[in-house]
Amino acid sequence: xxxxxxxxxxxxxxxxxxxxxxxxGGFVSAGSxxxxxxxxxxxxxxxxxxxxNNIGLGDKLDLLCESRQVSKVIATFAIRASGGRQSNFEQQxxxxxxxxxxxxxxxFAERIRAGGAGIGGFLTPTGVxxxxxxxxxxxxxxxxxxxxxxxxxxxxxxxxxxxxxxxxNLVYRGASKNFNELMATAADCVIAEVEQIVEVGSLxxxxxxxxxxxxxxxxxCDPVEIRWE
Amino acid sequence: xxxxxxxxxxxxxxxxxxxxxxxxGGFVSAGSxxxxxxxxxxxxxxxxxxxxNNIGLGDKLDLLCESRQVSKVIATFAIRASGGRQSNFEQQxxxxxxxxxxxxxxxFAERIRAGGAGIGGFLTPTGVxxxxxxxxxxxxxxxxxxxxxxxxxxxxxxxxxxxxxxxxNLVYRGASKNFNELMATAADCVIAEVEQIVEVGSLxxxxxxxxxxxxxxxxxCDPVEIRWE
Amino acid sequence: xxDGLSRELIALRASRELSDGxxxxxxxxxxxxxxxxxxxxxxxxxxxxxxxxxxxxxxxDFEPDFINAGxxxxxxxxxxSFFNSAESFGMIRGGHIDVAILGGLQVSSIGDLANWxxxxxGGGSIGGAMDLAVGAKKLIITMAHITKDGAPRIMNECSYPxxxxxxxxxxxxxxxxxxxxxxxxxLVETAPGISVDEIINLTAAELIIDSNxxxxxx
Amino acid sequence: xxDGLSRELIALRASRELSDGxxxxxxxxxxxxxxxxxxxxxxxxxxxxxxxxxxxxxxxDFEPDFINAGxxxxxxxxxxSFFNSAESFGMIRGGHIDVAILGGLQVSSIGDLANWxxxxxGGGSIGGAMDLAVGAKKLIITMAHITKDGAPRIMNECSYPxxxxxxxxxxxxxxxxxxxxxxxxxLVETAPGISVDEIINLTAAELIIDSNxxxxxx
Numbered sequence: 010x011x012x013x014x015x016x017x018x019x020x021x022x023x024x025x026x027x028x029x030x031x032x033x034g035g036f037v038s039a040g041s042x043x044x045x046x047x048x049x050x051x052x053x054x055x056x057x058x059x060x061x062n063n064i065g066l067g068d069k070l071d072l073l074c075e076s077r078q079v080s081k082v083i084a085t086f087a088i089r090a091s092g093g094r095q096s097n098f099e100q101q102x103x104x105x106x107x108x109x110x111x112x113x114x115x116x117f118a119e120r121i122r123a124g125g126a127g128i129g130g131f132l133t134p135t136g137v138x139x140x141x142x143x144x145x146x147x148x149x150x151x152x153x154x155x156x157x158x159x160x161x162x163x164x165x166x167x168x169x170x171x172x173x174x175x176x177x178n179l180v181y182r183g184a185s186k187n188f189n190e191l192m193a194t195a196a197d198c199v200i201a202e203v204e205q206i207v208e209v210g211s212l213x214x215x216x217x218x219x220x221x222x223x224x225x226x227x228x229x230c231d232p233v234e235i236r237w238e
Numbered sequence: 239x240x241x242x243x244x245x246x247x248x249x250x251x252x253x254x255x256x257x258x259x260x261x262x263g264g265f266v267s268a269g270s271x272x273x274x275x276x277x278x279x280x281x282x283x284x285x286x287x288x289x290x291n292n293i294g295l296g297d298k299l300d301l302l303c304e305s306r307q308v309s310k311v312i313a314t315f316a317i318r319a320s321g322g323r324q325s326n327f328e329q330q331x332x333x334x335x336x337x338x339x340x341x342x343x344x345x346f347a348e349r350i351r352a353g354g355a356g357i358g359g360f361l362t363p364t365g366v367x368x369x370x371x372x373x374x375x376x377x378x379x380x381x382x383x384x385x386x387x388x389x390x391x392x393x394x395x396x397x398x399x400x401x402x403x404x405x406x407n408l409v410y411r412g413a414s415k416n417f418n419e420l421m422a423t424a425a426d427c428v429i430a431e432v433e434q435i436v437e438v439g440s441l442x443x444x445x446x447x448x449x450x451x452x453x454x455x456x457x458x459c460d461p462v463e464i465r466w467e
Numbered sequence: 468x469x470d471g472l473s474r475e476l477i478a479l480r481a482s483r484e485l486s487d488g489x490x491x492x493x494x495x496x497x498x499x500x501x502x503x504x505x506x507x508x509x510x511x512x513x514x515x516x517x518x519x520x521x522x523x524x525x526x527x528d529f530e531p532d533f534i535n536a537g538x539x540x541x542x543x544x545x546x547x548s549f550f551n552s553a554e555s556f557g558m559i560r561g562g563h564i565d566v567a568i569l570g571g572l573q574v575s576s577i578g579d580l581a582n583w584x585x586x587x588x589g590g591g592s593i594g595g596a597m598d599l600a601v602g603a604k605k606l607i608i609t610m611a612h613i614t615k616d617g618a619p620r621i622m623n624e625c626s627y628p629x630x631x632x633x634x635x636x637x638x639x640x641x642x643x644x645x646x647x648x649x650x651x652x653x654l655v656e657t658a659p660g661i662s663v664d665e666i667i668n669l670t671a672a673e674l675i676i677d678s679n680x681x682x683x684x685x
Numbered sequence: 686x687x688d689g690l691s692r693e694l695i696a697l698r699a700s701r702e703l704s705d706g707x708x709x710x711x712x713x714x715x716x717x718x719x720x721x722x723x724x725x726x727x728x729x730x731x732x733x734x735x736x737x738x739x740x741x742x743x744x745x746d747f748e749p750d751f752i753n754a755g756x757x758x759x760x761x762x763x764x765x766s767f768f769n770s771a772e773s774f775g776m777i778r779g780g781h782i783d784v785a786i787l788g789g790l791q792v793s794s795i796g797d798l799a800n801w802x803x804x805x806x807g808g809g810s811i812g813g814a815m816d817l818a819v820g821a822k823k824l825i826i827t828m829a830h831i832t833k834d835g836a837p838r839i840m841n842e843c844s845y846p847x848x849x850x851x852x853x854x855x856x857x858x859x860x861x862x863x864x865x866x867x868x869x870x871x872l873v874e875t876a877p878g879i880s881v882d883e884i885i886n887l888t889a890a891e892l893i894i895d896s897n898x899x900x901x902x903x
Contacts, residue, residue, distance in 0.1 A: 011706055011727070036516040036552070037538040038531035062552075090584065090591040103589065114515060115556030115598030119357070122553040126771075127778030127820055128348070129361035129384040130377070135560065135598045138632035140584075148359070150388060155358040159379060171532075176764040182444065183532035183549055184517045190551040194779060210763030215411065216445060217766035220737050222708050222729060222781060232531070240488055240509070265734040265770070266756040267749035291770075319802060319809040332807065343733060344774030344816030351771040355553075356560030356602055364778065364816045367850035369802075400750075405546040412750035412767055413735045419769040423561060439545030446548035449519045451490050451511060451563060461749070 012177030013226050014206065018048035021200050021228040025054050025165055032121065032161075032192040033061040033070060034168040040185025042169040042202045043069045043233035049078075049167070056080045060121075060163055062114065062188055065089065066096040069233070074098040074107065081108035083161070085117050113141060116158050118191060124160035125194025133158055166196035170219065173203040173229075174212050177221030186218060193223045200226040241406030242455045243435065247277035250429050250457040254283050254394055261350065261390075261421040262290040262299060263397040269414025271398040271431045272298045272462035278307075278396070285309045289350075289392055291343065291417055294318065295325040298462070303327040303336065310337035312390070314346050342370060345387050347420060353389035354423025362387055395425035399448065402432040402458075403441050406450030415447060422452045429455040469660030471641025472685075477609050479504050480656075480683055481568050481639045484607055490519075492559070492599055494569035495537040497609050499524070501568055513564055515595040517555045520547030536595060559595070560602040567603035569596060571610035571638070573625040576672035577650040578635040580608060581627035593630075600631035612640035613669050621645065621652065622671035642666055644683065651675055656683045687878025689859025690903075695827050697722050698874075698901055699786050699857045702825055708737075710777070710817055712787035713755040715827050717742070719786055731782055733813040735773045738765030754813060777813070778820040785821035787814060789828035789856070791843040794890035795868040796853040798826060799845035811848075818849035830858035831887050839863065839870065840889035860884055862901065869893055874901045 015021040022045055025031065031049075035041030046069040049057075055078045063086035064070045073079050074097040087109055088099055101107045112120070113135045123131055132155035136142050146157040168189040171182035179201060181189060193199050201219075206229045244250040251274055254260065260278075264270030275298040278286075284307045292315035293299045302308050303326040316338055317328055330336045341349070342364045352360055361384035365371050375386040397418040400411035408430060410418060422428050430448075435458045472480065478500035485491060485501075487509040493501050502512065502524070513519050514535040521535060522542035535541045550558075558564060573581040580600050584591030600606055613619055621638065638645040643666045644656035653675040654666060659682055667674055690698065696718035703709060703719075705727040711719050720730065720742070731737050732753040739753060740760035753759045768776075776782060791799040798818050802809030818824055831837055839856065856863040861884045862874035871893040872884060877900055885892055 037534060039516060039534050040532060085594050086592040088590040088592055090588060111593050113593045113597040114595040115560055118552035118556050125779050126775030127363065127780060129363065129379045129382060131360040132358035134356065134358065134601045139597065139629045150358045153358060174764060178764060178766060184534060185532040186549060186551040187517050188552050191553055194775065214761060214765040215767050220766040221764065222737060266752060268734060268752050269750060314812050315810040317808040317810055319806060340811050342811045342815040343813040344778055347770035347774050354561050355557030356562060363819045368815065368847045370815065403546060407546060407548060413752060414750040415767060415769040416735050417770050420771055423557065443543060443547040444549050449548040450546065451519060
């Protein structure tokens with residue numbers, strides 16, 4: 010299961026089929042795999058289920074909605090309560106053209122971690138007594154009420170790291186670990202966009218954030234300028 | 239909640255009372271807070287509940303049993319199936335003088351993590367159909383059988399790191415993260431033994447393993463030579 | 468009736484709840500302004516996207532990987548650390564955050580919070596709000612006391628979908644500071660020029676008037 | 686009857702199940718010896734105490750923080766990484782380990798494993814065995830075919846407390862290699878000088894004899 014190194018994001022994402030579920034790392038601008046998203050946009054694959062922290066105006070992921078590649082989104086931020094110009098996703102959502110599962114951010118992170126760690130479910134106090142509890146099992150432990158939340162996995166994870174070595178070991182910069190580090194464990198095929206690829210041994214073992222065994226494909230790309238609107 | 243820096247392990251552990259529950263990081267020789275254990279041994283506090291990966295012949299923790307300070311142990315390794323000389327813990331256990339809760343290692347790690355992360359319980363396939371399942375709730379999710387395991391917390395955590403800065407940020411070396419990094423989140427009072435204390439700012443933010451907000455007391459000690467028998 | 472506090476003054480009043488050694492999470496919007504008023508305090512700011520120990524919002528330089536949960540570039544202070552979202556919410560849900568200051572849409576008489584969904588607009592997102600409301604040791608809500616249409620936001624029961632039940636400890640509005648303890652609301656401070664009766668009239672929940680109720684000192 | 690395989694030869698035979706690219710966890714005791722036979726293979730060794738990518742056991746230097754789960758000091762190879770025990774068992778339970786090789790006390794006809802507790806001695810510890818048995822994609826058990834008293838260790842039902850149910854994929858003993866698939870045991874290889882009948886006699890479970898059963902090539 011050696012990692013495959015690519016120089017072209019289009020080649021790296023060419024295995025993605027229609028009807029796939031895909032996790033996207035990143036939190037707004039931090040650690041967003043923008044080159045991979047653009048390559049998927051160009052590939053034209055459709056009926057995709059996206060899992061990402063945020064999809065909004067200015068997010069590259071919204072381009073996938075513009076081109077009608079998306080059937081469902083699982084996210085923590087997707088619809089704004091404030092007015093103003095709507096994202097493509099929002100427009101399609103309000104017309105009932107795409108599905109949405111809105112998840113509290115901590116629960117989203119924990120579900121992905123559970124999916125990667127063989128945990129069959131977990132109890133969280135988050136969401137008790139809210140719309141998020143609908144349809145979920147409520148459990149009482151030591152007098153406290155919890156929701157049973159289930160793991161999340163996907164066919165693919167698109168993630169962004171700062172550096173990779175040639176065995177696929179990854180190091181993140183700043184606040185870009187966010188969902189990238191978790192999603193790397195929770196998909197059947199993990200594709201990482203990185204700014205630099207270095208020789209094995211040049212990353213210190215105690216510095217490695219994602220061990221290479223989790224990563225299937227690595228592609229070196231110059232970062233895309235991104236700002237949130 | 240600024241961290242307190244001590245130069246003497248005896249002072250650092252002097253807050254521990256009789257009847258306390260204490261987590262001890264370390265896996266055999268790696269990351270064992272030996273100076274803190276010796277200080278606790280000398281303190282004479284008793285009726286303690288210990289939570290640690292291993293307690294066996296040659297482990298410093300076994301000294302706490304020798305001096306009859308221990309009423310219960312929660313561990314993954316405590317009783318050897320092979321013959322030979324017995325630890326103090328084993329002798330007392332076989333006579334019914336100390337209690338033991340034996341936990342699968344992955345479940346032990348996950349229970350401590352849950353205790354620190356506000357997770358009320360989790361479902362694991364580990365232990366299904368074994369003695370470990372006795373008295374536990376069995377849950378079925380998507381046709382698979384799981385045990386509901388509950389979080390672990392303690393009054394104190396004794397941990398060992400390589401370096402601390404003066405804000406209590408910790409860095410571990412090699413395979414010494416093991417339970418140290420988890421226990422740092424799961425006790426009311428966390429006492430860290432470290433080999434070096436450095437100025438704030440000299441540890442890179444992306445290198446820090448345990449943020450200082452988890453740590454209450456830091457003491458610099460020369461490491462104790464330890465080998466497993 | 469006099470004007471209520473500006474957003475800045477609401478943030479200033481909220482900042483008075485903070486003290487040395489606290490670990491604090493500031494929500495998006497008004498709560499972010501609180502960071503303008505904590506100079507000189509030894510406070511560690513946590514941002515749920517995975518930073519502990521950030522400082523000022525940076526206006527000029529934009530480094531995409533060094534942002535807070537609102538997407539704003541922030542200064543990284545000595546002693547800061549970075550972590551993933553599961554670790555970040557482990558901190559939050561696990562009770563390691565002393566104070567969270569969030570914006571609010573409605574607060575009920577027993578401290579229920581609604582702050583994520585506006586039914587009239589059919590929109591809203593959860594983000595980290597539900598976890599922060601449940602996990603922070605103390606939850607302070609900053610908001611306008613009434614809606615633009617003049618309807619009270621503090622009411623017997625929230626009409627908007629909840630963020631969390633019985634989670635609010637303190638409400639700081641443009642008109643008042645209201646404590647929420649033991650599922651009761653107590654008016655403890657009034658904004659300059661605002662009377663107790665005005666506040667009672669603009670609040671749709673029973674309000675105990677603290678015997679020491681006083682005007683805010685700003 | 687001829688002598689069965691030595692511990693080293695059991696380890697050698699088990700090593701033949703490994704191939705390039707695999708991520709492998711070797712249990713304490715006999716399985717550790719497997720690492721002597723993987724030179725030239727591109728295999729990544731995981732140790733549940735938090736190392737991925739270790740190499741030889743080091744006889745001389747003892748660095749307390751650089752040990753495997755058996756407490757032995759190990760060489761750290763280029764590309765190695767370290768992680769905590771929750772992450773390590775996330776890897777294991779999450780299906781990221783291709784092969785685990787563990788010692789065994791008993792294996793049942795449907796692949797149940799008992800390897801942690803010896804009732805006669807009133808002792809045993811679980812360690813990582815239960816998680817590895819449940820989590821590894823393929824589980825290979827190495828053990829003596831019979832006890833010192835001559836009793837079979839492969840039997841219809843384990844008499845010792847279980848480590849995990851229906852988890853074993855392959856058993857390598859001093860006498861035989863037995864596949865465990867679809868809750869059936871199939872004898873696929875015999876040790877040099879050991880007959881199929883001898884193995885049947887020393888096995889207390891129904892054994893299908895593979896049509897291609899052959900002597901191990903060591």
